[in-house]
Amino acid sequence: MAEEENQFEEFEQIDFLRDRHVRFFQRTLQVLPERYASLETTRLSILFFALSGLDVLDALEVVDSKVMIEWIYSQQVLPTQDKSNLNRGGFRGSAHIGIPYSTKGPGVLHPYDSGHVAMTYTGLCSLLILGDDLSRVNKEAVLAGLKVLQLEDGSFYAVPEGSENDIRFIYCAASICYMLDDWSGMDIQKAIDYIRGSLVSESLCDNSVTRVPGGWTYCAIASLCLMGRLDEALSPRELNRIRRWCIMRQQSGFHGRPNKPVDTCYSFWVGATLELLDVFQFTHFEKNRSFILSTQDRLVGGFAKWPDSHPDPLHAYLGLCGLSLIGEPDLKKVHPALNITQRAFQHLQQLQQTWRDNAGSCVGQQ
DSSP, rough: HHHHHHHHHHHHSOOHHHHHHHHHHHHHHHHOOOGGGGGGGGGGHHHHHHHHHHHHHHHHHGGGGGHHHHHHHEEEEEEOOOOGGGGGEEEEEETTTTOOSSSSSOOOOOOOOOOOOHHHHHHHHHHHTHHHOOOTSHHHHHHHHHHTBTTTTBBBOSSOOOOOHHHHHHHHHHHOOOOOOOTTTHHHHHHHHHHHHOOOOTTTTTTSSSOHHHHHHHHHHHHHHHHHHHHHHHHHHHHHHHHHHTTTBBBBSOSTTTTTTOTTTTHHHHHHHHHHHHHGGOOHHHHHHHHHHHBTTTOOOOOBBSTTTTBBBBHHHHHHHHHHHHOOOOOOOEEETTEEEHHHHHHHHHHHHHHHHHHHHHHOOO
């Protein structure tokens, strides 16, 4: 008993270096190290990690929101005058192909310019975090661009030219439809069928239901939750087996699949899945906290994948989200399905209510 108390005290003695994490995300918004040069095409996702990280830290006051909002809108692929590129709508990751800076239409026709489903997701999330009302989002183009990305088996490409197709992009598509309050951009039943085919299988190795890594399991469960179809798509027995599989992913922190080392990001991917399945409270919060904090860089801030590794924006953000899930003081709560703060989610709910009220008024006037 005394040994257990000493272990608990050891967990509690680890300091959370909030101010250094704030500065880490500030630097991420300004300049990135050379080793991140290959991520230029996905700069919008890096911006999301930094902005949402600052939101979780309750430090958005260090951001020039107007400048950030304008830059995000400059990455929107807008329809040309004749709408010949309508089905290529969405948000691109950066201006790497040389499209002129513009936040207003009409768009510029370019053979290689199109939205990217993950960039559209992170772009919309970032606008919500910054308090934007999404009034300049071209919903018609975004949803048209989304619709052409869905394959016959229900999965999604990332871009119209083709790419990997898997549950990650179904999650991005479901999140986009949820945020825009319009599901016309995807065939929900086909997406559910693909999720079931990918998620549910008998495994003789660990008696689980899932054969996909923890991050993909999160995408599957979160997508079904956003669709409002979790209990319809999966039976109680299947859900319980997924709960068991996810709980078994904890050692100190969490790993994504059996025989893999623990990794900071899975404190969110698996933790949020367990939160959505209403069993996160059965995990060991102190062990999880101890591991996450062991990966924070005490000099420059941020969190790394593993202890004694370089911090990076993705693990820094998801490490914070993992701490938020276990109730770390002074961190804003995270919405486990959309992966934004509850504050940003409430802003979205207010916008959606306004849209519905306005739509009702228009109908009433006809």
